[in-house]
Structures are given as C-alpha cells and as structure tokens.
Amino acid sequence: MLFILISVIQFNAFVNMISFMPKYIEQQYGKSSSDAIFLIGIYNLPPICIGYIIGGLIMKKFKITVKQAAHIGCWLSLLEYLLHFLSFLVTCENSSVVGINTSYEGIPQDLYMGNNVFANCNVDCNCPSKIWDPVCGNNGLSYLSACLAGCETSIGMGINMVFQNCSCVQTSGNSSAVLGSFEVYEI
Incomplete structure (x- = not known):
C-alpha cells in the first residue's frame, strides 16, 4: 500500500x-x-x-x-x-518588468501593490493586459508586450523581430524593443 x-x-x-x-x-x-x-x-x-x-x-x-x-x-x-x-x-531575483514591479520611469516598486500595466504612452493602444510576450526596450527595461511598450511598427521575423517607434521606451533617438526579457541568467 x-x-x-x-x-x-x-x-x-x-x-x-x-x-x-x-x-x-x-x-x-x-x-x-x-x-x-x-x-x-x-x-x-x-x-x-x-x-x-x-x-x-x-x-x-x-x-x-x-x-x-x-x-x-x-x-x-x-x-x-x-x-x-x-x-x-533554488531562486533568482525577479526580473524587472514595467507595470509589474517597475514603474514606466524605471523606478522599482512593490509587486502587486495596485500596479497598473497601462500608462499615458500606451493607453490609446487597446493592449490586452494579461498577455506575457516580453520585449526588452533599448532603455534597459522589460515590458509585458510590444503593445504595452507603445511600439507602433515591427521589422524582421521570429526572434530577430525589432519593434520600433515605442512611445513608452524613453530614450534619446530611436526608441525600439526586441523580443525577450532584459535580464538573462546563465545556468
């Protein structure tokens, strides 16, 4: 038994x-x-x-x-x-994701404390808030999706896709994002 x-x-x-x-x-x-x-x-x-x-x-x-x-x-x-x-x-630190544990200004914030994945830069994009398809902005922040990063266009295909004109990615010059989250840990 x-x-x-x-x-x-x-x-x-x-x-x-x-x-x-x-x-x-x-x-x-x-x-x-x-x-x-x-x-x-x-x-x-x-x-x-x-x-x-x-x-x-x-x-x-x-x-x-x-x-x-x-x-x-x-x-x-x-x-x-x-x-x-x-x-x-076995644990690692949580990745910094804008709207979850980091503000759109890049300031760390507590998890799940009334965080909102929407901001002025993406509120008119009609983005779904529950889709996890992370992108890494060229400002060093990860976003839940290209839509929530405010990206308007994309070039390339698959893992080589680059999203451009991202209104939430605050950098000088061209604001873009690539697929995947920013922080990568090696095993």
Missing part, C-alpha cells in the same frame, strides 16, 4: 515537472523553450541510465530478491521525493 501511495505522489511530481519545468527555466534563467527542454533531458537522462546500471550490478552482487528490491525501491523513492523539496530553495 505504501508503495502505491509513493508511486502516485511520484507520478504527480513527474507530471508537474514535465508540465511546468520548461517554462520555469525559460522565465528564471532566460533560456529558449528548446534550450530549456534540452537542459531537462541532460539533467534527467544520465542519472536514470546510471541508476539502472548500478541498480542491476548491486542486485547481482548482493543477490537481492524481487521483494527486497521492491522494499528498497519504495524507501529510495520516498527519500527521492523528500529531496525534491530542496528544489524550492
């Missing part, structure tokens, strides 16, 4: 990791979707393969029966599940 309970808990943890880990790595470390998935594979596959090989060698050397192996597997699974809680200790 304990083995079934641990298996269900482990399966739930695995499903959540597969569902949310790529997005977490994208947001926390500034990696692309493909890089995030690649890193997850690099992180998970070698230990699994090594575990199978070492487990087989241990079973053969110590002549462990199937029942003993099930008990060992159960307790190691429980230990593994408890060790996964350590991943909650």
Whole structure:
C-alpha cells in the first residue's frame, strides 16, 4: 500500500515537472523553450541510465530478491521525493518588468501593490493586459508586450523581430524593443 501511495505522489511530481519545468527555466534563467527542454533531458537522462546500471550490478552482487528490491525501491523513492523539496530553495531575483514591479520611469516598486500595466504612452493602444510576450526596450527595461511598450511598427521575423517607434521606451533617438526579457541568467 505504501508503495502505491509513493508511486502516485511520484507520478504527480513527474507530471508537474514535465508540465511546468520548461517554462520555469525559460522565465528564471532566460533560456529558449528548446534550450530549456534540452537542459531537462541532460539533467534527467544520465542519472536514470546510471541508476539502472548500478541498480542491476548491486542486485547481482548482493543477490537481492524481487521483494527486497521492491522494499528498497519504495524507501529510495520516498527519500527521492523528500529531496525534491530542496528544489524550492533554488531562486533568482525577479526580473524587472514595467507595470509589474517597475514603474514606466524605471523606478522599482512593490509587486502587486495596485500596479497598473497601462500608462499615458500606451493607453490609446487597446493592449490586452494579461498577455506575457516580453520585449526588452533599448532603455534597459522589460515590458509585458510590444503593445504595452507603445511600439507602433515591427521589422524582421521570429526572434530577430525589432519593434520600433515605442512611445513608452524613453530614450534619446530611436526608441525600439526586441523580443525577450532584459535580464538573462546563465545556468
């Protein structure tokens, strides 16, 4: 019964990791979707393969029966599940995003304290406020979307797209923005 309970808990943890880990790595470390998935594979596959090989060698050397192996597997699974809680200790500072934790003037502000993603520079753009498609202005600030940065035109395609005439990006000269958030963390 304990083995079934641990298996269900482990399966739930695995499903959540597969569902949310790529997005977490994208947001926390500034990696692309493909890089995030690649890193997850690099992180998970070698230990699994090594575990199978070492487990087989241990079973053969110590002549462990199937029942003993099930008990060992159960307790190691429980230990593994408890060790996964350590991943909650891995954090980074929040990225500065205009309208969320930074004002349009670039001044840091408290999260969720009546912040408004709209400003005079984008109020007439009819921008959706709940879309996360970050752009980095050439003033060093990240915006929720090109629309909320007040950008009027774009050139290029895909990751090479550059948004121009951005009324909320306050710089001298041409105000522009590129896809992605400004702060990138290396793993």
